[in-house]
Amino acid sequence: MNDEQIPDVMLNSGYTMPVIGLGTWTLSNDQAEASVYAALKTGMRLIDTARYYGNEVGVGRGIRRAIEEGFVTRAEIFVTSKIMPSDYGRAARGIDDSLKDLGLDYVDLMLIHQPGWNDEAVYRALEEGVRDGKLRSIGISNYYTPEAVEEILSFAKIMPAVIQNENHLYYQNKALQEYVSQYGIVIESWYPFGGRGHTGQHFGNETVAQIAKAHGKTPAQVILRWQVQDGYVAIPGSSDPQHIAENFDIFDFVLSEEEMERVR
Numbered sequence: 001m002n003d004e005q006i007p008d009v010m011l012n013s014g015y016t017m018p019v020i021g022l023g024t025w026t027l028s029n030d031q032a033e034a035s036v037y038a039a040l041k042t043g044m045r046l047i048d049t050a051r052y053y054g055n056e057v058g059v060g061r062g063i064r065r066a067i068e069e070g071f072v073t074r075a076e077i078f079v080t081s082k083i084m085p086s087d088y089g090r091a092a093r094g095i096d097d098s099l100k101d102l103g104l105d106y107v108d109l110m111l112i113h114q115p116g117w118n119d120e121a122v123y124r125a126l127e128e129g130v131r132d133g134k135l136r137s138i139g140i141s142n143y144y145t146p147e148a149v150e151e152i153l154s155f156a157k158i159m160p161a162v163i164q165n166e167n168h169l170y171y172q173n174k175a176l177q178e179y180v181s182q183y184g185i186v187i188e189s190w191y192p193f194g195g196r197g198h199t200g201q202h203f204g205n206e207t208v209a210q211i212a213k214a215h216g217k218t219p220a221q222v223i224l225r226w227q228v229q230d231g232y233v234a235i236p237g238s239s240d241p242q243h244i245a246e247n248f249d250i251f252d253f254v255l256s257e258e259e260m261e262r263v264r
């Protein structure tokens with residue numbers, strides 16, 4: 001699959017974001033480097049990390065290796081990181097630390113990792129990061145209600161482009177997606193498979209298994225296709241190049257509205 005065929009979503013920041021990417025939570029620097037390289041090699045262009053994961057150095061290495069080999073450019077890659085809670089008192093420096101460890105001069109999307117004690121100041125630092133050209137889009141993570149989002153909007157001068165939240169078969173929060181659509185905010189799903197150690201319940205879900213069989217696809221692919229078709233961005237985590245390739249191979253089939261509804 002070439003770049004032209006990877007579906008993107010248009011963010012309210014004016015930048016586009018690929019709808020499927022690689023999550024890197026729990027990966028060591030070495031694992032992150034290998035997984036990021038494998039993801040880029042297979043055609044994925046969205047990479048999710050966080051300062052808290054401690055693997056930005058590895059993520060950066062994987063990105064540079066791919067760019068140096070010449071099959072992708074920096075401009076084609078969408079890198080997300082997050083301000084970690086222990087940096088909430090020094091958010092601007094946290095952004096610089098991420099850029100340094102990633103070895104990048106800008107990050108495509110920087111998020112507040114979770115609500116904290118001084119969201120306004122942290123968000124202000126994100127906005128300054130945009131003005132300084134260090135960040136392209138900004139957003140928040142783990143804000144689950146309209147009220148929590150509205151609190152950010154009460155002081156935001158730049159609209160959040162993305163909310164990254166837990167979102168999967170057993171925790172669907174369609175109401176929030178519908179609510180924030182008025183602002184052009186995209187919801188990105190973390191734990192699309194329920195997280196490491198909990199994937200069995202998701203892959204073994206009978207409805208998903210039946211639909212997977214009907215399409216000649218795996219349960220993982222049906223879950224991701226369902227999320228993407230429903231307007232979400234999904235970032236399945238993986239350290240296995242075969243799984244990464246499988247997770248990217250979801251654009252040659254379409255779920256019917258009846259199948260979408262059954263999964264819902």
Ligand SMILES: NC(=O)c1ccc[n+]([C@@H]2O[C@H](COP(=O)([O-])OP(=O)(O)OC[C@H]3O[C@@H](n4cnc5c(N)ncnc54)[C@H](OP(=O)(O)O)[C@@H]3O)[C@@H](O)[C@H]2O)c1
Nearest residue numbers: 023024025190191192193194195196220236237238239243
């Ligand atoms: N903002 C937040 O607070 C937050 C919180 C949690 C996670 N996240 C982000 O969301 C990403 C996704 O969450 P996650 O990685 O924790 O959990 P996940 O994506 O729900 O599940 C990851 C698990 O699925 C397995 N897997 C992946 N693809 C597979 C496939 N095709 N077939 C079978 N197994 C497969 C992985 O094993 P293998 O390694 O063997 O493939 C791993 O055990 C994270 O990596 C992180 O970037 C954000």
